[in-house]
Amino acid sequence: MTDIHQLAQALYEAQEQRRPIPPLTQTHALSVEDAYQIQRVNIERRVGGGDSIVGYKVGLTSKPMQRQLGVGEPDFGHLLQSMAFRHGEVVAYPLIQPKVEAEIAFVLREALAGPGLTEADVLRATEYVVPAIEVIDSRIADWKIQLADTVADNASSGCFVVGDGGVDPRTLNLATLGGVLYVNGEVAETGAGAAVLGHPARSVAWLANKLGELGTTLHRGAVVLSGAISAAVPVRTGDRVEVSFGRLGRVSVRVGE
Amino acid sequence: MSELLHTLAEHVYTHQRSAEEMDKLTIEHPELTVDDAYEIQRLALELYHKAGDPLIGWKMGLTSKAKQRSVGVDEPIFGRLTRSMELHEGVLPLAGLIHPRVEPEMAFVIKRRLEGLVTPRDVWAATECVMPALEVIDSRYRNFSFTLVDVVADNASSARFLLADQAYSPYHTAWDEVGVVMRQNGDVVQTGAGAAILGHPVRSVVQLVHMLSRHGLAVEPGMVILAGGITEAVHVHPGDTLEIDFDGLGTLRLAVTEA
Numbered sequence: 001m002t003d004i005h006q007l008a009q010a011l012y013e014a015q016e017q018r019r020p021i022p023p024l025t026q027t028h029a030l031s032v033e034d035a036y037q038i039q040r041v042n043i044e045r046r047v048g049g050g051d052s053i054v055g056y057k058v059g060l061t062s063k064p065m066q067r068q069l070g071v072g073e074p075d076f077g078h079l080l081q082s083m084a085f086r087h088g089e090v091v092a093y094p095l096i097q098p099k100v101e102a103e104i105a106f107v108l109r110e111a112l113a114g115p116g117l118t119e120a121d122v123l124r125a126t127e128y129v130v131p132a133i134e135v136i137d138s139r140i141a142d143w144k145i146q147l148a149d150t151v152a153d154n155a156s157s158g159c160f161v162v163g164d165g166g167v168d169p170r171t172l173n174l175a176t177l178g179g180v181l182y183v184n185g186e187v188a189e190t191g192a193g194a195a196v197l198g199h200p201a202r203s204v205a206w207l208a209n210k211l212g213e214l215g216t217t218l219h220r221g222a223v224v225l226s227g228a229i230s231a232a233v234p235v236r237t238g239d240r241v242e243v244s245f246g247r248l249g250r251v252s253v254r255v256g257e
Numbered sequence: 258m259s260e261l262l263h264t265l266a267e268h269v270y271t272h273q274r275s276a277e278e279m280d281k282l283t284i285e286h287p288e289l290t291v292d293d294a295y296e297i298q299r300l301a302l303e304l305y306h307k308a309g310d311p312l313i314g315w316k317m318g319l320t321s322k323a324k325q326r327s328v329g330v331d332e333p334i335f336g337r338l339t340r341s342m343e344l345h346e347g348v349l350p351l352a353g354l355i356h357p358r359v360e361p362e363m364a365f366v367i368k369r370r371l372e373g374l375v376t377p378r379d380v381w382a383a384t385e386c387v388m389p390a391l392e393v394i395d396s397r398y399r400n401f402s403f404t405l406v407d408v409v410a411d412n413a414s415s416a417r418f419l420l421a422d423q424a425y426s427p428y429h430t431a432w433d434e435v436g437v438v439m440r441q442n443g444d445v446v447q448t449g450a451g452a453a454i455l456g457h458p459v460r461s462v463v464q465l466v467h468m469l470s471r472h473g474l475a476v477e478p479g480m481v482i483l484a485g486g487i488t489e490a491v492h493v494h495p496g497d498t499l500e501i502d503f504d505g506l507g508t509l510r511l512a513v514t515e516a
Contacts, residue, residue: 063444176504178436178450186322187456190487192436192448192504229448244452246434246504 003028008041011153014139018096021139025146032075035151036214042154043078054223055079056211057134058203059155060147061196061227069147074197076207077155079223085161085253091135092256093159098137100235101228102181102243104174104193104200105132105162111220112204114212119201122208128166129174129200131245133253134225135159136232160225163243163251172247175199179229182242191229200226261286262293266300269410272397273301276353279397281407294409295472298337301412305339313481314338315469316392317461318413320454320485328405333455335465336413338481344419347509349393351495352516354416357395358490359511361437361501363451363458364390364420365427365482372475375466377459383476386424387432387458389503391511392483393417394490418483423507433457436504437487442497447488454485461485 007024014021024030030038047053060066060074085091109127137158140149150156175194180187193200203226208218218224235241235255242252265282272279282297283289302312316336319325325333351357368385375383395416398407408414433452438445455461461484466476476482493499497513 063446173504176436176438176502178434178448178452178504180433180450180452187452190448190450190453192438192450194438194445194502195448198445244434246431246436246450 004034004037005041007152008038011038011139012042012045015094018094020096020141023140023144023146023149024152025148030148030152032148032151035148038152039077039154043080046080046082051080051082053078054081054084055225056207056218056222057155057157057160057225058207058227059150061203071147074203074206074227075147075151075155076210077157079157079160079225083157083159085159087161087164087251088253089161090254090256091159091161093135095135095137095158096139097143098135098158098235098255099232100181100183100241101134101136101232102179102189102191102230103132103134103225103228104177104179104196104245104248105130106169106200106204106224106226107166108218108220108222108224112208112218114209117205117208119199119205122201122204123169126169129169129248130166131163131179131243131248131251132225133161133241133243133251134228161251161253162223163249165249167248169201174201177245177248179243179245181230181233182244183233183235184240188233189230193229195229196227203227262296263300265410266297267304269297269397270301270304273412276355278355278399281398281403282410283404283406289406289410291406291409294406297410298412302337302339310339310341312337313340313343314483315465315476315480316413316415316418316483317465317485318408320461330405333461333464333485334405334409334413335468336415338415338418338483342415342417344417347419347511349417349493349511349513350516351513354393354395355397356401356492357393357416358492359391359393359499360486360490361439361449361488361503362390362392362418362483362486363432363454364388365458365462365484366424367476367480367482368478370475370477371466373466373470375463377463380459380462380466381427384427387427387429388424389421389501389506389509390483391419391501391509392486419509419511420481421507421509425506430505432459435506438502439488439491440500441491446491449488451487453487458484
């Protein structure tokens with residue numbers, strides 16, 4: 001299993017040097033478990049370097065994305081403090097081939113220890129929901145990813161921005177809540193919460209249950225990016241990105257160097 | 258030219274009525290312009306009118322930047338809605354259709370004449386109500402494949418439409434923020450929000466009135482306007498059930514039947 005550390009190192013360097021690498025799956029027969037181990041190695045390395053885990057992102061939450069990668073369930077990645085940017089800021093993060101997504105973020109009031117959790121448990125444990133922009137990125141050249149590639153690469157996370165404010169999730173219907181993704185003032189994508197596994201809280205429940213299987217508790221105060229409500233949109237340096245979720249509010253960011 | 262346009266209008270009308278596929282008009286007549294295509298559309302409508310099927314409104318197409326780019330244009334297109342196209346219950350018989358697709362829409366019902374260089378406030382002042390809606394589009398061209406000229410001549414692929422029972426004041430909500438979820442046989446197949454229509458559906462009505470003015474036309478009181486698709490259109494098959502939820506505004510249901 002020396003491969004795990006070697007592949008983790010390759011991904012780590014790819015990000016630091018902003019130089020993408022060929023798909024890991026091109027040369028290695030990786031299981032999904034191997035891939036999560038690679039992800040874990042790099043997260044622990046960053047935490048060892050002074051970073052901290054602030055939450056998680058859930059990926060592959062739409063049927064089209066699952067079909068594209070030939071999988072039947074989502075995947076997850078870790079959100080680190082160094083990946084978090086503030087509403088209105090310029091994102092200065094080592095990105096390679098970024099795309100942006102509109103998401104509903106959950107901030108937890110109580111820890112969630114799976115398995116066996118439902119949407120209702122998630123809604124009860126949520127302090128508030130808030131609009132978020134996820135900047136996804138891939139350390140794999142040209143996004144030519146298989147499931148194991150993206151899982152190893154922290155579920156293709158880049159960085160993220162959560163809006164100000166926040167709303168009790170029980171005061172609105174998150175399934176029909178509409179979201180609009182604007183790039184440089186033009187509507188790029190629209191969607192609604194149901195694009196995320198039928199209901200975004202289902203995505204958070206899946207995550208808590210998955211983490212439970214792996215012996216981890218979704219901690220109190222965690223931020224969870226529940227999944228994209230539309231297709232991801234490629235962005236370039238200087239682009240202004242804004243996400244509006246009606247009564248939930250707005251969040252905006254500019255893509256930096 | 259005028260004789261050719263009449264002939265083509267009859268050709269298009271016949272295929273719309275018989276639900277038989279046809280070749281693109283531009284294969285045999287590459288010289289046709291967009292203005293010619295709108296004239297074909299108008300002449301075909303006269304045939305509907307003669308057959309006792311009057312104009313009751315308008316539809317807008319290519320109302321998203323993505324669709325405009327895919328056809329290589331920078332403005333939407335319009336089509337004509339006749340009385341026979343309106344469904345009165347949530348059942349869609351496939352008889353009379355070729356390869357139909359369904360998309361969620363927002364409909365404006367107009368109470369005062371709209372013409373000329375109107376603004377959004379003119380449109381609001383002239384709007385009786387806004388209603389959740391769905392449109393069934395169906396190109397008469399083989400493989401749903403066409404150029405801009407072809408699709409305009411084919412009445413912007415208009416086929417059927419259904420309006421919700423409940424109507425809303427134009428000031429009821431922010432229409433660009435209304436989320437829409439379309440389920441097909443229980444599975445979420447499309448989601449979107451009103452902003453998918455030119456940033457805000459009212460802009461589509463403004464644009465329609467501007468375009469009609471160039472043709473010397475106006476939106477008359479009582480007419481319905483389908484402002485544009487909120488998501489991609491989905492293919493439907495006999496036995497399908499579609500459910501379209503409009504955030505806080507209700508659900509439209511459509512059962513697809515053979516005949």
